[in-house]
Amino acid sequence: MITGIEHVAIASHHPHDLAAWYVDTLGLTVSSRSETSQMLRTPNGICLEVIQAEGNSLSAPQLRDQGLRHIALVVDDLAATYALFKSRNVRFLSEPFLAGGNSVVFFTDPEGNFLHLIQRPVPLT
Numbered sequence: 001m002i003t004g005i006e007h008v009a010i011a012s013h014h015p016h017d018l019a020a021w022y023v024d025t026l027g028l029t030v031s032s033r034s035e036t037s038q039m040l041r042t043p044n045g046i047c048l049e050v051i052q053a054e055g056n057s058l059s060a061p062q063l064r065d066q067g068l069r070h071i072a073l074v075v076d077d078l079a080a081t082y083a084l085f086k087s088r089n090v091r092f093l094s095e096p097f098l099a100g101g102n103s104v105v106f107f108t109d110p111e112g113n114f115l116h117l118i119q120r121p122v123p124l125t
Contacts, residue, residue: 007039007047008071010113013057019050021110025088026073044074060112063093070106070114078103078119085117 012018019038022028028040028048036052048071063069075081082096082105096105096117103119 005046007049008068009049009051010109010111011051011053012111013053014111015050015052018109018111022048022050025085025090042073061114063106063114070116072116072118074123075117075119078105078117081117 010018015037019030019040022040023030028042030038031041031047032039038050040048040050061067078096086092090107093106096103101121104116106114106116108114
């Protein structure tokens with residue numbers, strides 16, 4: 001039986017550069033590394049693995065295309081985190097907005113992978 005999600009992986013032709021962006025810009029920490037990958041950890045223990053891509057790059061997906069589309073990052077102060085990331089030149093797709101009572105804003109990493117910040121009045125359980 002499934003007990004949780006351990007990690008999500010992003011394939012990159014430059015995994016160490018992309019992992020460094022997640023560490024330097026978003027504040028994730030490196031929990032392990034090899035020649036071809038790095039495992040990054042969020043403060044709540046969820047991992048993001050950045051692995052060496054093989055093959056050709058695909059065309060840039062759009063936010064609502066079929067397949068996995070974004071990684072949601074929980075924050076306790078969206079306005080402050082948005083301002084901090086904006087000062088670090090994060091490319092946001094819009095200004096923060098309310099969706100279903102939650103404060104959210106979408107952005108991309110340097111390789112065009114979609115992420116978003118979310119602040120919920122009541123955390124998911």
